[in-house]
Amino acid sequence: LDSSVWIWTNENPVSGQNYPPNTARAFRYTMTLPDGHTSGTATAMIVADDEYSLYINGHFIGTGTVFNVAQQFVADVQGPEIVIAVYAVNTQTAPTPAGVLASIQVVSQDGYCGGCSSTTSVLSGTSWKAFPGTIPSGFEQPGFDDSAWPAAGSEGQNGAPGTRATPALSFATSDWIWTTELSGGTAPVGSRGFRKTFVLPEGKTPASLSIVFAVDDEASLWVNGDQVVTNQVGWTNPAATCVNLYGCQCALLIAFNATNTGGPAGLLVSALVTYTDGSTSPIISDGSWRASTGGIPGGFQNLSFDDSTWALVVTEGGNGVSPWGNIQISGANPPTCPST
Known part of the structure; x- marks a missing residue:
């Protein structure tokens, strides 16, 4: 806009x-x-x-x-x-x-x-x-x-x-994603790491990150190494939060520890970076994210972690796809950041 x-x-x-x-x-x-x-x-x-x-x-x-x-x-x-x-x-x-x-x-x-x-x-x-x-x-x-x-x-x-x-945050263009271990719509039981590194535009100073996500079955969220959501369970009531970025001039890292307890598995994300000049950049879950297989290495949530050997995720379809249906975002949208 x-x-x-x-x-x-x-x-x-x-x-x-x-x-x-x-x-x-x-x-x-x-x-x-x-x-x-x-x-x-x-x-x-x-x-x-x-x-x-x-x-x-x-x-x-x-x-x-x-x-x-x-x-x-x-x-x-x-x-x-x-x-x-x-x-x-x-x-x-x-x-x-x-x-x-x-x-x-x-x-x-x-x-x-x-x-x-x-x-x-x-x-x-x-x-x-x-x-x-x-x-x-x-x-x-x-x-x-x-x-x-x-x-x-x-x-x-x-x-x-x-x-x-x-x-406002929206899942309209987000995809459900999971690791390459998906087979026939299901995935192995266990936890996997997901990472999205967003390079900030030149000359822009970030002020905050608003983010909402749904998960099948459980997930915790880190932003630039700081844990901001712990053990969100289920996809029917998405978790939303806002994180102050304190003028960080570097790249922005969003990392999830997501767990499948059986059957289908997926992660759906919509985020918005707001800059100090009031402009914004959207971030969505799509095929550009990377994910670990067979477990989660230590330190995966840190910006300095090298995920170059991780495979790109598999996309499972947009919001509305089976078995999750249309996920609605409730509460304040976008979520309010804490006072600094």
Whole structure:
């Protein structure tokens, strides 16, 4: 969301105030996929001050009610035109700021070239349309004519009108992972080490790491050698925590001691690094993680440990795959970091 712009209608503010009326407004953007691309997958990150409902090609995708916590949604789409529509509400009883902030990325497939794909990105900005009046019926449908709608007004990039939107943690793009010992959907009984080393972008100073995970069957978590979660059991109630990074300038290490007590085994992770400038980087469980087999060597949780001989993990499918089903994140999201 760092390059997205907060938008709203360009209507006059309430008399004697600097803010727009407290009411609902509609926003639309029509994107066109590259030639030959007719279908794909859309990943949307969106937030609004105060509430929103998101539609893609007329289908309801999701809603949110917290203006400084962005939500991520994933949906299959059909092109070649993709219509993004947002129903947003400024809900407060007194005139207050109002805005929509969004980033949508569509990975589409070429119908003429097997295996060829392309990524098209859309950011909220003045290229969107915004209707400054009662929302017309059917505004979210692809066939709706918005040619008379004026352009949306810009309120500044993420960080305006006053608070930077922090993305919520989501398992939408995470994979269940385990070691190469998986066979027929089951794994040997015992504990295994899992590691993900994240190289921090140049010029960025990390402030905190928010992380949530589900496990089949048990796991403990270390961040840069410090144990932060002990003996989390089961996958139906994911464990979430936030760790202050105290301006660490090095790489970031996430390490798990995960135990299978029998049958299927898996680890599902979503994390978010927040930097001192308010920007963020996501980390998910995927095929880039490394895992030990046959046990866990001493010191595996330390950044200095050499895991180059560990094999890459096996991915077992995304959130929703059997036998675990769709895992929901409850509680504060993202989790609150302890005061320093």
